[in-house]
Amino acid sequence: MASTEIYRYLHTTHVQVPLDAEGYLINLGDWSPDVARMMAAEEGIELSDEHWEVIRVLRDFYARFEQAPAMRPLVKAVTKALGEEKGRSIHLMHLFPGSPAKRGARIAGLPKPTHCL
Incomplete structure (x- = not known):
């Protein structure tokens, strides 16, 4: 907490x-x-339409499960919502370098994912 x-x-x-x-x-x-x-x-990121798509997925995930997703659930959620190509870890790393789950959650206004270091 x-x-x-x-x-x-x-x-x-x-x-x-x-x-x-x-x-x-x-x-x-x-x-x-x-x-x-x-x-x-x-964080040195200029938000594009692709960033906003992932931010919406993150915020929807939080609204449904009341927690920010760690990397694996993030990949699954993005894949389900946006397709396999956008749900790949490498794509998410390109958008949110370092730790997509942590950086994405922070920018999406969510708490730090519980299973991220």
């Missing part, structure tokens, strides 16, 4: 959004497409 202590803020045009020590939203309701763009920019 994420700590409620605020470690830093993401400064948007109109508000300050509190983040935990790992950069995840403290209040999931603070998420918006603008917040996602700013979080992605912090």
Whole structure:
């Protein structure tokens, strides 16, 4: 469970959004497409239509299961929603380098996946 202590803020045009020590939203309701763009920019990612497709899959997964998916469930969810080509690990690594599950969840405004280091 994420700590409620605020470690830093993401400064948007109109508000300050509190983040935990790992950069995840403290209040999931603070998420918006603008917040996602700013979080992605912090990670050196410019969001394309393909990113937004995966972000929607992540947010739908969270709405259904009340947790952010680790890598394997993410691959399965993306494959089911967007097709086998987009569900490949290599494609997800290209979109969200390093750890697609963690980076994608963060940008999608979700908590850190429970089974990701």
